[in-house]
Amino acid sequence: MDQILGRASAERAGRVEKVQEICRERGVDVAVFTSPENIYYLAGLDYEGYFCLHALLVPAKGKPVLFARKIETPTILRQATQVQYVGYADNDNVAAAIASKLVEMAGESPRVALQRNSAANVMIDAPLRAALSTAEFLDSSGIAEEMRMIKSPFEVEQIKSAARISDVMIVAGIGTAGDGVTENTVAAEVYRAMISAGGQSPGFPPFIRSVDRLCEPHTTWTSRKLTTGDPFLLELSGCIARYHAPMARTAYVGKAPQSARKLSKISNEAHLEALKALKPGVRASDVHAAWKARLDASNVSPRLEHCGYTVGISFPPTWTGGPGINSLHGASTVPIRAGMIFHLLTWIADNEGNENFLSDCVLVEESGAVFLTKTSRELAEV
Structure with missing residues (x-):
């Protein structure tokens, strides 16, 4: 210490x-x-x-x-x-x-x-x-x-520690969910895992939503009981020394419908296209273009006009770093540099009422971007 x-x-x-x-x-x-x-x-x-x-x-x-x-x-x-x-x-x-x-x-x-x-x-x-x-x-x-945009090796270490806690929290939340389990029970287990792993209170609370509330960007758990067939979402961040590493996963109680699996596949592919494009020397808009091209080819609609934003030090009520947010959107000319850390995200919906939100904390290295959060990106079924 x-x-x-x-x-x-x-x-x-x-x-x-x-x-x-x-x-x-x-x-x-x-x-x-x-x-x-x-x-x-x-x-x-x-x-x-x-x-x-x-x-x-x-x-x-x-x-x-x-x-x-x-x-x-x-x-x-x-x-x-x-x-x-x-x-x-x-x-x-x-x-x-x-x-x-x-x-x-x-x-x-x-x-x-x-x-x-x-x-x-x-x-x-x-x-x-x-x-x-x-x-x-x-x-x-x-x-x-x-x-603050470019993280030092010391800062990267802190965010990697936060990312490990994010993974612990996500795994705990998904593992707790099930038929008859309430959203607040899932939240309690997420907090238990976070605190036990050494995490600080994050800038945002964990966002835990299900069914018709999946589309709400900044609301969290209720006392609603999950039932078989329900989709649910966890978006959260570990926090160490005020450094954050956000991530999100979408899951189902029981077997997910084929249309939801298809949407998850598209989300994952767009996510990986953005990761591949996120490298030193390009602009933020170039990353957005690569991500958006994959979505356009699949005729799905993004919920957000960007595919991520820089993260690091944050205090409540946000994990976005306070004023001066730098997003990966179509008009951004911000140059991508080694040492940047992003909350890279894909949030999409289809015409059948399915939603999929997938996100990770990623570090830009000299050779390209790498995931700091590691939990499986496949659609979870519990």
Whole structure:
């Protein structure tokens, strides 16, 4: 554990240096980050206290400063050891305190880049502008997100560990399902397997749905009993050190109809076409084109307009990495590079009422993409 913490600490120091280099290139005196993903990436803060304002101030030179509620002091002193911490009380004027610190760091007329793509920006933008009218405000959105796109070997190790937990969760869920078993019983076993395997609480809860709710993208279990002939879906992610590895499988209670097996075959083939196309040097749109060509040839309809998105660090309420999602869609010019990790997915429906959702966590290596989640991609029957 000490070795892991040491590696993480060294990586964060390098990330802060890179942000500072970008600030100097752009003429930014201080970059301010407010999303939990970016603050974790740069400062190592892993907690649930981000429902209140927290802000990481990264100067072009010098030590970063973290503002957060005083009640979080024990957590921050233990986790965020590479920053200066300023705690505030609930009745403090936080904007004024941050403005004062910005002046201290960069003078009376600082050039400040705020993270405008963060939901927390609404808590700080207008008050900070009012408190520091002499500043020039820019945008820090995308600085850390672009860095987070390419995973280091250390980060890949964490996601591989998360992927192993995803497999354990999927196998447990499918193995528990059966005639007369409720969705919430399946969910309970998925959580038992996740926690027993060492997993953290993920950004999304496991999505567990059956029959007519298969088409709902972001709902999860009910007390409904599965019966023989029912299709059901599990989409979930293991989580280690806030790194995620999503995957999904579709299954049947009892024997699946032939039409569902046919749809599963198409889904699997399109999935593999996308995997084969996902390699360094191509664009995201090229991957989408290869995937879509296989679906078009089979006359089935995709539920989504993309076939995946980048994943890595995430906090509730999502595993997509917070703001700045990069999807594999038809108009994306994002270049594919080694070290990227995607939630690669195929979600399709046919004219007979069948649905199939198949997804995996995949790593882009120099020679192409590889599956990190390993559970069989054949249509499961339990």
